[in-house]
Amino acid sequence: MLKIADKIFNSRLFTGTGKFSSSELMEEALLASGSELVTVALKRVDVNEKNDDILIRLKHPNLNLLPNTSGVRNAREAVFAAQLAREALETNWIKLEIHPDPKYLMPDPVETLKATEELAKLGFVVLPYIHADPVLCKRLEDAGTSAVMPLGSPIGSNKGLKTIDFLEIIISQSNVPVIVDAGIGSPSDAAWALEIGADAVLVNTAIAVSGNPVQMARAFKLAVEAGRLAFEARLALSVPHAVASSPLTSFLNE
């Protein structure tokens, strides 16, 4: 089972709330996904409104809220937004998203490290969205992060695991859970991430924008379960060509 900070998750599929054609459909898809952690952009909800259309639909016993700081451009703004989220949404979990670049939404590693340090000191459970940068992951561990969320490919691109080589390094040396965050476009991408040992994936666009979000949510649920099972069963190594008898070392037997 997956444990982040003090919380145990049965589902390794984390989800988002954006881009759905209606909040009803969002709720239905999230429930079908079996997800227990759903991220919500602070900027999209009205925290002063008790009946906020999004928040009200996320009130389910198994669904934990993961507010995100989408829209902030530096550590200072991120810390401020996180504090607001903690107060308004009554959770000390925060998905740190700092992208000064609104076009490709690339995360700023310098500001993210700074904000993680500060937020960890303030008692937050920090899940930072970052590039698939193995060194940054180690630095974030030192700074007190609760997990790392490297991207598979640019956010919203549905291009899959373009960063596979770096994800494998990150996974092999991480002491905190690794959640592949952006770019997962299909259930097979999600399964692949789990197969290589990612602890979880976060999927939003691929579900929300699909032809049938509820069915797609279920497809991701199954793919994530299958990927994890495969990882635990240990995949047979693939062999590029037939193994010959030992032409180089057979002399040792002579």
Add this chain to the structure above:
Amino acid sequence: MNSFWDIFQTCDWDETKQSIYTKTSADVERALENPKRNLEDFKALISPAAAPYLEQMAQISQKLTLKRFGKVIQMYVPLYLSNECNNICTYCGFSYENKVRRKTLSPMEIMQEVSVIKDMGYEHVLLVTGEANQTVHVDYFKKVLDLIRPHFAHISMEVQPLDLEDYQQLTPYGLNTVLVYQETYHQDDYRKHHPKGKKSNFQYRLETPDRLGQAEIHKMGLGVLIGLEDWRTDSFFTAMHLNYLEKKYWKSKYSLSFPRLRPFSGGLEPKVEMNDRELVQLICAYRLFNEELELSISTRESPDFRNNIIKLGITSISAGSKTNPGGYAVEPQSLEQFEISDERSAHEIAQVISSQGYEPVWKDWDRCL
């Protein structure tokens, strides 16, 4: 300081126009197939040669927009603060020479307007004024921003171009977005349409987005007034301007509008007419050229057109708009800047959006940001 003016001066209007009009179907097909489209591809997509490919363009535009923005449409509404203006603009209802009663809203009147707008459900507001620097100046804007900031999640401004220092002063007051339309990139025509007032300075207006970028504004909006000059050439210069800005001011977000010249009492007839097919072509061309760009449609367009454009690439829409200061509550009968074409309420438009399988989004920013 380097600015877009340096690049702009090296371009020739007539040459650019000709290069658009001589694009062939082969150029269009190449542009359709190429997933990373450049300015030459954009020329092909806005050229007459692309007309037969409209359905294909719309299909791609819809897909790209869904991928980036999802099944949502952002709602916003204009709030006209003032119709005082020292500029003569041949196409505008607030032009200096027009005999309309001039009015700048007082704080109390602004709050009356805000209350109506809030009841409509809005969280994103666009402040609009003419250009009257003696009364509607940076200090006035500061007061207005202070006043309304607690009531809105996102505040945009469409007012006279300001100096860099002014923008730097206004952003801490909660100014998120500034729209400044060049009207036309045809310099001679620009002069003809803006014979008097500060607005007659073409270069100062052209360099406004540079100043906004330097002020690190969150978002800026560009556009031309369609009808003043050849829309294809003007749109190409807009795309070029956008390209330049995106590379230089990478921390800002960009949006585009495509206002078609609307009649007002005693106003100018459009020199160039753009029909609905052409406007769809332009919207799709922008989307194919730039996947991340916000594209906005106002109540200048007809109900039928707006109903059908929702799925084709736009990302934000206004509704229930009034284009006169005090139009919502204080003086509903005063003269508008232009006649709107879609009189439906915000609620009705939200229903139209929902019925098409999209979610109307009222809030997608926060005053804490």
